[in-house]
Amino acid sequence: MGKGGRVDKMYYLGVDLGGMSIKAGIVDSKGEILAKNKVHTGRERNYTLILGDIAELCRGLLDETGLTPTDIHSIGIGSPGIPDKKNGVLIRSNNLNFTNVPIREELRKYFDLEVHLENDANAAALAESIAGASADVRHSVLITLGTGIGGGIIIDNRIYSGFNDAGSELGHMCIVHNGLQCSCGRKGCFEKYASASALIYQTVNAAKNNPKSLLNDLCSGDVSKIDARTAFIAEGKGDTAAENVVKQYIEYLADGCMNIVNMLFPEVIVIGGGVGNEGENLFAPLRKAMRKRAYTLDVPETKIRGAVMGNNAGIVGAAMLGRQI
């Protein structure tokens, strides 16, 4: 129990362990952040040093808020890669160059607290489902359209990730049999067609094939400057080549999203990541493309919403791991 009028409250430490930076925060049971901070990961270092930095980051937050470890329910860590949640071991993370790192054991050298481990995309989905875009429903799915497509599945307000904690790799479902080669080893993965990277690739091709398109003006003729917004900006100005890029991109995105619906029928699909920032410019035509693919219109449909947790998703989701267990 806490001190100074906090006896009725319990707080959670959440750590978003990324390849570039480590973010940590103290979060209340509703998912509100009281304090947060970050440091450089220095991923080339031994894991004991990295986890030492995490402990120091957490200590700093406790000092800042005047809390002590006895006010804290648990520490949650969200990390890229595949966790062994039961044993608190990070089996593998290419972003961090970690193999079988005993995260829980290591952190318990610093804190006598529960330590929960989770994949970062799953943690973000939990954050949206507790304090974000899908807080009002029990079953939701988050997809983030970034470099790849990450995702998390929430069933009955809890993360579902399969019998071995390795599921919800939503970017790696095949939507194009024998399609583009994916780094995961499969061909035709959803993320090869509907991630931000895929959209950039499609936009660059369209710019090259349509020399008079506004796409080339927007990047001043240097296609390496094209980003995931370029096609949407040019489409908004009525450029035909851009319209075709956006239209085709949404067809791919609708195929993946409808696969999620026909399999899991979540009440909400939350869309985050760079492309998700397009908001209704993306969601309105996506809903239309999904309705065209609907197995039935006799049942309530899945709602498409934008992610709202932003950069806090990792911290809040990791912190809330202790709340859902």
Next chain:
Amino acid sequence: MGKGGRVDKMYYLGVDLGGMSIKAGIVDSKGEILAKNKVHTGRERNYTLILGDIAELCRGLLDETGLTPTDIHSIGIGSPGIPDKKNGVLIRSNNLNFTNVPIREELRKYFDLEVHLENDANAAALAESIAGASADVRHSVLITLGTGIGGGIIIDNRIYSGFNDAGSELGHMCIVHNGLQCSCGRKGCFEKYASASALIYQTVNAAKNNPKSLLNDLCSGDVSKIDARTAFIAEGKGDTAAENVVKQYIEYLADGCMNIVNMLFPEVIVIGGGVGNEGENLFAPLRKAMRKRAYTLDVPETKIRGAVMGNNAGIVGAAMLGRQI
């Protein structure tokens, strides 16, 4: 409570309501059938008559086993189509020509018992997970390779079918963007490539394109006699055209199965339906094709097993609905 030494036992009525026949059985809590019977559906009739026949079928089974309604925990109905499970209403079933049929209300005119309603493919998945091929695991998926591809998802030993009971349409995930038109309205659905019907279509094409293939001998030159076994039989005898059919079919099947794995990572995928009867001739190369597609080999893999409940799956799964609630 029951009579005659049955005070410690509880039984379940299960009804498999199909377009052609209605099967019903009395099932114990382990999924063992004590007695079963069936009648012709007569689906052209008003639903009150069909449900009257169901009640009569159930009465007959009670008489046959010497049980009374007080020995029965609940009645479960498995039916094609989309159920409103909460209200016990069958929203729509094309096979039965039913729209908004109040199954529960109707059956309660005959029996003062709980009535549970479920999609028949989901019920079959539950049967396998309680008394069949996946009885040893908590998370499993059943896919049936028949006219289409049906499926059911079991999470934590319970059916999962989305927020509106309309999920787990596993046959209707897109694996070929802009592929073959499916009756569901989408293009490139899994079942257009990996159902028994799809395999027959692929075999017929191969027979036509390869006049010297054994495929033509096996059907005595009449391709309308080709069935889902033909390609496997000819492959077993070393026919090259048949080998190519089977190989390509397994590539499609592996894409769909691996989508299920990357999303849900069940401990077991149970494969039923006509093509499932091929057993290891199908499963061994399927496992190999799936391993090639695996996102990671650092975690335990999903096991591929054949369905074992056969024609009893519908009765047992429907009966067990009352056990899982």
